Amino acid sequence: MAPAASPLLPVVAVLALTGPVLVAAVPRRLASTINFDSSGVASSRPESFSMRSRVYVPYDANANGDSYAFGMGAAEQVAYDDNEKYLYAVSEQGAILVVDYSNPASPRVKDELHVSLAGRKLTDIEVCSNLGFFMVGEGAADTVSNGKVNFYSTVKRATPARPQQLHEVEVGPLPDMLLPNSDCTKVAVACEGEGRMNSADNTLTDPQGSIVVLSIALQDGVPSPTVISHSLSALYPSQSDFDQEMLDAGVHLPLSKNAMTYWNSHSAISADLSWDAAIAGYNTATNLEPEYLAWSSDDSKVYVNLQENNAVVVMDVASGTMTISSLGLKAWGPSSDGIDVINDGGACVMEKYEGMETLRQPDSVVAVRVDNQDYLITAEESDDKEYGDYEEKWKLKDAIDKDGNVQTGDLTGFTASAAATTLAQAVHAKQHTANSKESKLRITMGSTAVDYSTPEAPQIKKVLPFGGRGFAIYRVTPAGSLERVVDSGSMLEKLQCQHFPWAHNAVQDEEFSPVGGTFYNSLEDGTKLKEDILELNEDDCQTGSDPRACPMQNTTDGRSPKDGAAAESIAVGVACGRLLAVVTTEKQGTIFVFDITTINSPEVLFVEHLSPASQTMNPGEAYVEGANVGQSTIGEIDPESIIFMDADHSPSGKAGVFVAGAWSGSVSFWEFECPQEPTPAPTPAPTQESTEASRAGVLASRWASMGVAGLLALVCSLA
Template sequence: MRRRPVLPALALVAAAPLALLAAQPASAALVPSPPTVSADDAALTLAPIGTYESGVFEEGAAEIVAYYAAGQRLLVVNAVAGSVEVLDVSDPTAPVSLFSYDIASEFVGVANSVAVRADGLAAVAVEAAVKTDPGRVVFFDAAGNGAPLGSVEVGALPDMLTFTPDGTRVVVANEAEPDKLTNTIDPQGTVSIVSVPSTVSAPAQEAVQTVDFLRFDPPTSAPLPEGVRVYGGVPGSATPIADSLEPEYITVDSSSSRAYVTLQEANAIAEIDLDAAELLEVRPLGFKDWSADVFDGSDEDGPLDEKGDPTGLINLASWPVLGIYSPDAIASYSAGGSTYLVTANEGDAREWGENAPNEYLEEERVEDLTLCSNLDPALQTDAAIGRLNVSIANGYDADQDCYSELYTLGGRSFSIWSADGTQVFDSGSDFERITAELLPEFFNSDHAETEFDSRSDSKGPEPEGITLGEVGGRTYAFIGLERIGGVMVYDITSPTEASFVTYVNNRDFEADLESPEAGDLGPEGLTFITAADSPTGAPMLAVGNEVSGTTTLYSITAAATDPGTVPPIDPNTGGPAGELAATGAETAGAVLLGALALVGGLALLLVRRRRTA
């Protein structure tokens, strides 16, 4: 694995406000000077140029976005309304709603995801009113006025779907979570492969194939690879492993023959042969060693204020903790003739049946656990990581009846993996270090509440969405930070040599969160728009923000300087040909040196956070 060295020098800039054209209904004002930080040698800039406001706060009114290039239309999932808003973005500075495709008029349920083919065939993943029942994929024509085309039944809780690059199939991640209230029903996680017509029309039910995980349960009982997390299921289930493996997100390789599926809670990725509709492998992702890196693990590690209440502190430090990557979104690209996977390491806990007989709540604070003698009791103080949420499913020593290891959910990072599951890059502590430098007064704030340091005890900035795009012959990853907000951009042209480019956050932390002036809160879905498909002739990024209910378009501008010739990629290392990937010890040392430099400049900065009564 290649860990990235210390970040290059960063340039803090305030983006100049961009003038909008004539005001349009539901078009919101942009944040005048969105916080921005870039590497000195950044080869591109990212700037918000237009946004559409649903007017609905914290109801998932703008989650997943998909772009229909021929019509210059953006499709936006409004989850709770059970609809897809279709926006005209021919003028990206002033998006306009054309119509809303109301799925709820046909099916009672929640819209979770949308994808669209080049000819306008749109597919929407819709979970049933009872989420443990089978869901549906609904098809409509995005090229016209949203004419409904039909639907097919798929597995329980279809959470995400995507077309294969060749447009012949829709692949659906059926997450199949348990019922939240009682935790007595837990359907099997599956992946649906739907062969679709070449015309703008819906497939028949017979076109649906299902890939499951039953081979790991009796009677076959194939061995599950060590490290795949299976826990917290419904007691007495005959298929506990198939129940526990919950597909979250899918990427399909450029050949349209392989799908890679994140199994978030299991901390694993499944590989599926789409031609054979067959599960090939389930690969565990391993754990992140936070003793060799730094993160902020407490929201109450500062001194007491004048009222005697604890305060927060930017305190990036190493701790004897292992991170469970638990990725949400996944994307893929080719470098040097090999496929690489890129994940946003969000983290997610199982929390089912609270106060019910089958209650399972995965997370507890370190201060509430019984630690084994190998762990220092001082870890349980607020000044250390006593308030850090950790998983009770890992690290428990049954013989001693105590926890000998601590596992926290999420990697607070993004990672690049070879197709066989080998990690070749992780962004380490970059996201917290960058946001600490740029936004010290709002470090680790939440998306629905502006409170300094409030997310440090639980997954930090929480990277969730990711998309990839090519600009000027180089490949970039765009990663959305769900909690504090904003988009990180990395150059991933050489998989082992990925480097930070820029970070932009279209959020005004001083504004009323429910006002348009607050900007974007809770980025969820991101989609890259190529220059060839863009209404401006230049690449753009579209972001759906689930908390603010806004959909924002960003311009992507290549720097005037030549970024240089892209070196050939060595397929054995993922790095430039003729170079070996650096060892973990070398890069970990570099990261720690960088972290110590940051701590020297920032960690002693006490920012007393506002507390609610």
């Protein structure tokens, strides 16, 4: 991986916190930011990385033992209490599930300890082990009203009891992530503020994204947080429309004010949109949506990832300053490693395209300090916006055809630059060579690709696909900006091709759920997702006369025109004395381990697949729903939550990683095996002869050092 130059990165908001007496400082909690000194590190890396155990988690809190099904989001996020050795999972169905890891080789689901929050939208969970509580994020039912952070008591091993709610506080809309600092005296909350279309009247409600910091105090052992919230409108407090400032900084706006005007008033779908009120009350902060968080190692800054905006915010907690800047675009031209955007049935061919770039759009970000220098590591997944009939994401063939013509039937009034048409024709030509079809490469119609300065006549400036398909490492400068020092290029795709060619840019997700299964039956008739499941189950992958969704090996290359090897999660920690980064891909379920001890020169150590059974089995076959879930062979599908466990916090005493599959509802624990330290040879017991010889040698050495004059003086003194 060649080091790469980088644009400056964002710096964002901040909060000065006051309130009740703060809790006393405690040792750094599990998953707090690593401060690593590379001098004198172990010369030997981990010898192996293997799964120690897997457990399937129920999707609700019923104690009947049969609430197990694929696609129900049973393990959306997980957190581990290293003091009591219990793992907690939050389910999309509104439940907090408890797993006992006192025996890490055989974890046990504790039905009697689950908490039912049926009907509530749970988003995240974090544990403050030493303070005896955990927190759960909760979005409002309509997603656009304010959400909550709920505080619960942890399960105590000496006297196990169901967690009890201790407190709750109101925060901004859709608190998508919670993250305590190193001693749990503060908790940062990313309130995404995701928009919502009203299907009854086609209006749009889109709250502003915000960052909340909770200052934690204990009153009689119960957390009593002080809440301070900062809307991202504080970037430009004197103006509501600061789109141009964002565009000038390279920040991606999925739906700028001018873009809203085009789609609402001039497009082919304008009759299906009623956005007049949303445009009249527009604030650029509605486009800015916090997704993921990381604390600096000294707890002075919070890094806030804005995934859809391809930008990061850095919050300086002491000064309250707020800055935002773009992560930039990833180039796939002649000097790159190449990219596979062609669905040709599985061929792993990395092509280079003059002028092609992609949005990076990381999901997970993690901070680390190495040799007194701060870094930010990003997992470049991709994301896009969709409101009713408006979709930011388009297929290339539906925007510009193989002859370079804009499809003005759908894109009324649109034109395209020469650079855009040239690249479109090049991609179409590659796809046509593969299967005589036009390209379905997904491209953005957002502000980085389309010039909406004249709303009635937009121009496609560039053909711009989604996602960086890898990871990147940024150095945090003293001024708080970011400089890219590592770009993984197409390494993840190439490693997948090398180790698991059947998983190359393949896909397994909730759409592969079985028809008639629990998840399918939970969906309302007529919804797009239910129709997609039915369509995929009617593919040509059959068992006898029974149509089934395809296994992963039949979907190879399916994500190539979309986001490829989309890196979803990343975690960093120390194992065997080395600094390691663990990366997972969303749709394929591949897990990579890199040695980043030399931070600007990562080296791959291990590549494993989380669900080998998915090669030949679809979820309906590999996941046994109900009470016989233990017969399942499926692994982690959609590994959205991973936790790096150093040896001191690990349930087994060995460094490892928890991996949770949201759709598979499974949690696996993987361990690193360190090299054995060489045993020193025993020292033989001294004999009388060896002792006398040793003494004689010592005397001879002393006499030699005294010289002739010294010896004469010694003799005279004895005379």
